[in-house]
Amino acid sequence: MTVNYCLRRAVQLHANCIAIELHGRQITYREFYETTENSARKLAALGAAKGDRIAVLMHNSPEYLDLYYSVARTGAIIVPLNTRWHINEIVFTLNDSGSRMLFVDERFAPLVPQIRDAVPALEHYIFVDSAEWKTLSTDPAIDLTNYTEPGEDDIAGLFYTSGTTGGPKGAMLTHRNLYTNAIHTLVAPLGLLKGWKWLHSAPMFHLADAGAIHGLTLAGATHVFLPTFDPEETMRAIERHRIDIVVLVPTMLNMVLNHANFDRYDLSSLKRILYGASPMPLPLLRQAMDKLPCEFIQGYGMTEVSGILTLLAFADHRFEDADRQFAPVKSAGKAAPYAEIRVVDHNDKDVPVGQVGEVIARGPNVMKGYWNRPEVNAEVLRGGWMHTGDLGALDEEGFLYILDRKKDMIKTGSENVYSPEVESVVCAHPGVLEAAIIGVPDATWGETIRAVIVTRPGARLTECELIQWCRGRLTAFKCPTSVAFTDTLPKGGTGKVQKNVLRERFGQPALSAGE
């Protein structure tokens, strides 16, 4: 099963269903298929062939969706670039992937001269005008019948992730990988259905959103686009298009719920909100569930597994037992049917149920490896299992609890502190809009805990007050001993706080941070 088949199947089963809804225009799957065929012919005319890398630096748009399918049609490999990257990271990724073509929209066209100088191997720059829906012009001389369908173990995309070290690495996701993830969006509890409208509000270069592209097409659902995330535009689009389902990562959800105009929009069409990509503070979840009477589903996963590893069903969002150590509402849910999961120690031996270890996974959704990184692959994929770098625990019912990134865990004295637990308490303070916890080097304790916070507009909050708040709610060794105030937290593509940046900026031992 391939990306190509996703669309071919949509034409067989959902030809007259709406594939794309734009301002005042609807495009059926049959029409969309013709569009992608035209685009594929154009790509072929430019020389796109099996295995070529074709990079895309664009905001969300129908053209982006078109490229996901038309690139696959030629057997080439799509390389979606992070739109938040610095030019240096873009250049690095284009060179690392050896991309032959780059698609840019009007927002990124101005970068082309700089890129051209720094990426000599790039042969073609294609400007996509997303001001109106149009197909790339067709070269009728190109006959696609000579293009054979890629195999399911061929690479469909290189999805770059900001790794821990050494710059971005390209996760090689095969057609089978992406198809498997698509199936994970069709089974319970996510269960995408025909006719549902999905708002692409999260960036389409990232699998938090792109992971749904193929499942939506399989199901015969409708794609609606927001070029970039904006809380008010999101609400406006939900109301206008009567959106059924949307991904809102915690940061986005927070911005929507706290928007001054939240009450002005009719969001009643929403059936499901899928959240994930970073830890969800319980108070935010509870607030969201109070204000938005739709089903909430959590997805946990990562680029390296094509998106989804576990899903938390709406029925498991129960707050009654939230105080228990293992309460499903605090978990990331249960393994999707193609994601076999274990929690292991340093020797890759299973730890007992309830114990913390590294989460590892295998299945047809796990990447082939990182592009040109044989040493990293040997380590990360050792024994045939993807080592996620996440610390977690399984309970008796198979709910997976993600405690922290291995590298973000704080060691203070002889204790391990998982930052999301502390962040959840800090975020619950009414004066806090956003917060992140980092470890700060300390001569006595190894590390001490520092909270970096963004206060709510108008809130007056002191370091001392926040530390007191935590003392009343957390074991002593888990409490921050210092607080740094800032205007904004640095975030990655899906709103995940970039702790390495925070540590650089706020991680110096300071006088106020000592005892």
Added chain:
Amino acid sequence: MTVNYCLRRAVQLHANCIAIELHGRQITYREFYETTENSARKLAALGAAKGDRIAVLMHNSPEYLDLYYSVARTGAIIVPLNTRWHINEIVFTLNDSGSRMLFVDERFAPLVPQIRDAVPALEHYIFVDSAEWKTLSTDPAIDLTNYTEPGEDDIAGLFYTSGTTGGPKGAMLTHRNLYTNAIHTLVAPLGLLKGWKWLHSAPMFHLADAGAIHGLTLAGATHVFLPTFDPEETMRAIERHRIDIVVLVPTMLNMVLNHANFDRYDLSSLKRILYGASPMPLPLLRQAMDKLPCEFIQGYGMTEVSGILTLLAFADHRFEDADRQFAPVKSAGKAAPYAEIRVVDHNDKDVPVGQVGEVIARGPNVMKGYWNRPEVNAEVLRGGWMHTGDLGALDEEGFLYILDRKKDMIKTGSENVYSPEVESVVCAHPGVLEAAIIGVPDATWGETIRAVIVTRPGARLTECELIQWCRGRLTAFKCPTSVAFTDTLPKGGTGKVQKNVLRERFGQPALSAGE
């Protein structure tokens, strides 16, 4: 993904859910897993090893379910035998598969001496006493940790189908094949859910029922067993266990609905009835939907694709437009997401939408081939597509209409007549309980059409009357020109009428059949 993982996953996610419900006893997935581990140790003690064939000749029981998993645990291949077979077919299959062990229950134990003489390669006969739930005794000396998990492309089972010629052929279904089919039971419109109770009323040797075994386990659903099908026992079990879902092929459904005690049972727990395996006459479907207010879902498929190819959703059971040539209610539904389907001509070229051709399919659910039949495989699987031998057509929306088996289509004059269309009209006659249509050699027309019918108890029906009935409802060339009366129609494992037997018995040109 493997059969083994299905159960391991159930233990991780559904350890305390009920795997099996018997008269007055419930067994959790954790307990069931322990049972299968014990059985696997016993199998290992008998020498079961990777690739060995282990045959099962038993009625439905928890022990049968146990064997599906414990055989896989040793890496061996299960060979489920058709319980309706003549001893000659059993012997043929045991020899053809090269089975080393045979499991029998008390019903089939008397056949062992005969089998022993005719199948010298069989090393072990194991008698399973299904009078009570018990595990095979454990040999503690056997350590299963040396048994590595089979690969997903290893064969999990040989499922013998009565082919058109040359006796039964063993379809080699891999772990991936069976897992793929399991996923097809989890997506819409079938969507098996945790906690549902499934009644194994159809035989577990056949994929019409066995195709659900792995999906039920993945979902955390409960297995309930009926040793063999009986209409009243089925109703009794549905009432007693509050069954949620059951497979009832048309013959079974007919027997249930027409049973004298139908009204005495409470069948209100039923959420879904899955039907298929042979054409469903519309009047029977309508009657069933009137009498049983649950969702009806049709599955179309075959052993060679591990069970399911297409599914007809309940929402598509609309009778309003049943007179249209292509009305979804008359179709077999739409392709499951891992079943790519085409309808082709004799040169394997796609025929246009709405035209009749052979249904071919590919995907990870398609068998590896028939056991030891390289020539047949080269033909049946040519070009990487499974040639089903079924004649069908696709409509604009991807609904697949199955018209007939290629070999059962009748050619009369220059016209093609598809037997189910005629059978549907014949069955609608109030005096007809069951009917099948066959072609009879004719000097003038090539073939003429003969109806073989079983009348309802007490009904008085003449040949002339039935032909008149058809003349009022069918184009002239589609009407039977002769009628044969019989007490019962010969049927295969899932109630599919064996037309080859019928043709032998009722296919001679007779005086009354001519013009």
